[in-house]
Amino acid sequence: MPDAPSRIERVLNLLALLLDTRVPLTREDIVREVAGYPPQVSANRRAFERDKETLRGMGVPLTTESIGDTGEVGYRVRPDDYYLPDLGLSPEETAALRVAVSAVALGDVTAQGEGALMKLGGLTTEVVAPIASLPIAPALATLFDAFRHRAVVRFTHRGRVRTLEPWGLSSTRGRWYVVGFDRDRAAVRAFRADRIEGDVEVGPADAFTVPDDFRPDDHVQSRPWLMGDDAPVAARVRVDHGHADAMLAEFGADAAVVDEQPDAAVIEVAITNRAAFRVFVLGFLDHAEVLEPQALRDDIVAWLESVVKGAS
Amino acid sequence: MSPRAVAGPEIQRILALVPWIVAHPGVAKTELAQRFGVTVEQLDADLLLVLMIGIPPYSPGDYLDVIDDGEHVTIRLADYFRRPLRLSPAEGLALLAAGRAVLAVPGSDPTGPLATALDKLEHALELPGLVVDVGQPELLPRVRDAVARHERIEIDYWSAGRDETTTRTIDPTLVFFATGEWYVSAFCHRARDERMFRVDRIRALRATGESFEPAPSDTDPAETFTPRPDDPRVTLELTPAAAWVAEAYPTEAVTERADGSLEIVLAVSERRWLERLLLRLGPDARIVGPSEFLGVATGAAQRILGRYAHTRSERLETGRPDT
Numbered sequence: 214m215p216d217a218p219s220r221i222e223r224v225l226n227l228l229a230l231l232l233d234t235r236v237p238l239t240r241e242d243i244v245r246e247v248a249g250y251p252p253q254v255s256a257n258r259r260a261f262e263r264d265k266e267t268l269r270g271m272g273v274p275l276t277t278e279s280i281g282d283t284g285e286v287g288y289r290v291r292p293d294d295y296y297l298p299d300l301g302l303s304p305e306e307t308a309a310l311r312v313a314v315s316a317v318a319l320g321d322v323t324a325q326g327e328g329a330l331m332k333l334g335g336l337t338t339e340v341v342a343p344i345a346s347l348p349i350a351p352a353l354a355t356l357f358d359a360f361r362h363r364a365v366v367r368f369t370h371r372g373r374v375r376t377l378e379p380w381g382l383s384s385t386r387g388r389w390y391v392v393g394f395d396r397d398r399a400a401v402r403a404f405r406a407d408r409i410e411g412d413v414e415v416g417p418a419d420a421f422t423v424p425d426d427f428r429p430d431d432h433v434q435s436r437p438w439l440m441g442d443d444a445p446v447a448a449r450v451r452v453d454h455g456h457a458d459a460m461l462a463e464f465g466a467d468a469a470v471v472d473e474q475p476d477a478a479v480i481e482v483a484i485t486n487r488a489a490f491r492v493f494v495l496g497f498l499d500h501a502e503v504l505e506p507q508a509l510r511d512d513i514v515a516w517l518e519s520v521v522k523g524a525s
Numbered sequence: 526m527s528p529r530a531v532a533g534p535e536i537q538r539i540l541a542l543v544p545w546i547v548a549h550p551g552v553a554k555t556e557l558a559q560r561f562g563v564t565v566e567q568l569d570a571d572l573l574l575v576l577m578i579g580i581p582p583y584s585p586g587d588y589l590d591v592i593d594d595g596e597h598v599t600i601r602l603a604d605y606f607r608r609p610l611r612l613s614p615a616e617g618l619a620l621l622a623a624g625r626a627v628l629a630v631p632g633s634d635p636t637g638p639l640a641t642a643l644d645k646l647e648h649a650l651e652l653p654g655l656v657v658d659v660g661q662p663e664l665l666p667r668v669r670d671a672v673a674r675h676e677r678i679e680i681d682y683w684s685a686g687r688d689e690t691t692t693r694t695i696d697p698t699l700v701f702f703a704t705g706e707w708y709v710s711a712f713c714h715r716a717r718d719e720r721m722f723r724v725d726r727i728r729a730l731r732a733t734g735e736s737f738e739p740a741p742s743d744t745d746p747a748e749t750f751t752p753r754p755d756d757p758r759v760t761l762e763l764t765p766a767a768a769w770v771a772e773a774y775p776t777e778a779v780t781e782r783a784d785g786s787l788e789i790v791l792a793v794s795e796r797r798w799l800e801r802l803l804l805r806l807g808p809d810a811r812i813v814g815p816s817e818f819l820g821v822a823t824g825a826a827q828r829i830l831g832r833y834a835h836t837r838s839e840r841l842e843t844g845r846p847d848t
Contacts, residue, residue, distance in 0.1 A: 221535050222577045228540075232605040233580050246581040267533050271540075272613035296608035300649045306642035310624060313639060317623035326619030327562070331541040332609040335560025345626045345659060345702035349618065358614035360653040383656040384622070387705030430656040451836075455683070455690060455728070462663070462725065495804040498688060498797065499828045502836060514833055516807055520826040523808050 223249030224264050232295060237278040237287025297332055311337035320348030347384055350407040355415065356391045357382060362418035369410045378421040381429030392429035403433045436465065437489035445485050449505040451477050456500045491516060539571050543606040550599040572598065617652050625657040631666055659702045662725035668709050672697045677735040681728040686795025690728060696737040756792040760813040763787045767809035800825035
């Protein structure tokens with residue numbers, strides 16, 4: 214429901230007063246002074262609560278302070294907390310940000326990118342070709358803010374509660390990860406942000422420091438066959454020509470061609486997650502087969518036989 | 526705070542608009558309307574509201590002073606709105622994420638205005654660093670180049686869905702990154718229609734020496750995977766362990782049963798794609814119908830088993846150790 218002009222006017226006048234005042238003001242003062250509040254106490258109390266909610270929802274740092282020792286509560290907005298600092302951006306830099314925001318779709322926070330641009334002096338009017346779509350899960354903005362304040366977070370991820378010092382955010386292969394120090398496991402871990410269930414709890418600020426040389430992307434494993442805790446084994450896969458380059462590209466620098474055959478190549482790669490590796494190899498259908506180790510080969514054959522059996 | 530529906534968009538716009546006008550006295554209203562994404566009529570309505578902003582006791586000098594000659598506008602006496610509101614966490618995140626994503630694209634200038642703008646933002650706002658990796662398929666720079674120059678190219682393309690490699694002449698119009706992969710949208714002369722190609726599946730690329738007249742493309746990367754109306758619909762039964770499938774693919778119907786299993790309807794444009802999905806899920810998925818799809822998983826599994834059996838007999842014949 215769009216706000217009525219009279220309400221917009223009232224909220225803007227409320228904010229003007231809260232920014233202008235040097236002392237916290239009580240609700241009674243505010244609803245008496247600011248134009249547009251209804252005279253009845255119950256109605257103006259409701260209206261004031263709603264306006265407060267609107268301002269806070271926009272990120273206005275509206276503070277509550279007690280006034281003297283009267284026990285009364287007062288409200289104000291400290292200009293230093295409200296004003297966007299001058300970023301010293303050149304026109305070229307602002308233009309580059311505009312193009313970036315227009316070219317990258319961010320799912321639920323796309324509108325926030327446009328809101329940020331308006332604060333920096335407006336949107337772009339040129340037509341910008343889309344470059345990327347990187348949808349941002351709602352939890353990510355909370356994690357981003359928690360990182361900024363060095364606050365420990367708690368969340369449920371794949372059914373388990375995690376307590377994490379968020380050290381950084383990273384996007385790999387179109388997915389967003391929060392990377393940090395997992396306090397329960399006492400180790401650096403990465404979690405896919407879109408697999409976080411429910412709300413993220415944020416603890417007090419300044420609860421940790423991030424090592425200077427930390428890079429979140431060092432800890433994000435985009436190769437699922439290396440994501441498990443199985444003992445590492447060197448697997449050999451025979452893959453038909455025409456598919457070998459694609460397989461090598463997926464394996465990355467760790468893989469090597471150990472045998473070139475007339476119509477196929479044998480590739481060796483280290484794996485620590487057999488199930489993920491099986492999924493990967495089966496993605497090549499009958500263009501690839503695991504040669505070694507025998508246990509892994511047997512595992513795939515058994516899996517395929519179970520598929521045949523299960524369907525009949 | 527999670528990003529929620531933008532609260533009071535008019536209020537937010539006015540709070541950004543006022544400081545801008547204060548800093549640029551006499552700015553043209555047409556320019557303002559463009560910058561803030563509104564019509565001049567809407568801008569006039571905003572300015573009328575601005576006239577009503579003031580502080581108690583609301584004497585004439587306590588209101589914002591708006592000077593509007595119909596084409597240009599100036600605002601004075603707006604000390605408390607002299608700067609815009611600081612960025613919210615979601616706004617900061619959106620700026621950085623978009624900026625870092627563009628910088629990660631191969632060929633971006635790592636020291637250009639975007640890079641310096643992001644450094645200033647991170648520094649002034651004490652924003653955390655954010656690392657975006659969008660990968661770099663080998664032929665991406667070449668494809669981007671062809672798009673930029675409207676160059677007609679010939680590609681050898683491996684279609685995963687049909688598991689075949691074809692040679693096509695294409696007019697590439699747009700390159701973009703979505704769902705973790707790079708795509709090129711192009712007019713395909715073989716299909717005589719717009720097609721989407723995954724850049725990492727282009728096995729070879731050759732120049733044709735021809736160029737093409739670019740037509741406006743209405744490709745929306747966010748809608749890359751819209752099923753076609755005539756794609757066959759397949760009904761699958763999934764155990765709770767495979768419930769993620771319903772989230773990961775455009776599912777047309779989901780029925781949850783009492784035991785936690787799901788029955789879903791999926792549009793399946795290519796049989797090979799369905800084979801991969803079923804082989805991956807193994808015992809956690811079963812095809813319910815239609816009947817011509819009942820044997821998909823078994824057929825694929827038997828084909829691959831055939832390959833394994835062949836290797837085994839080969840080894841027995843040649844006497845190579847079966848390690």
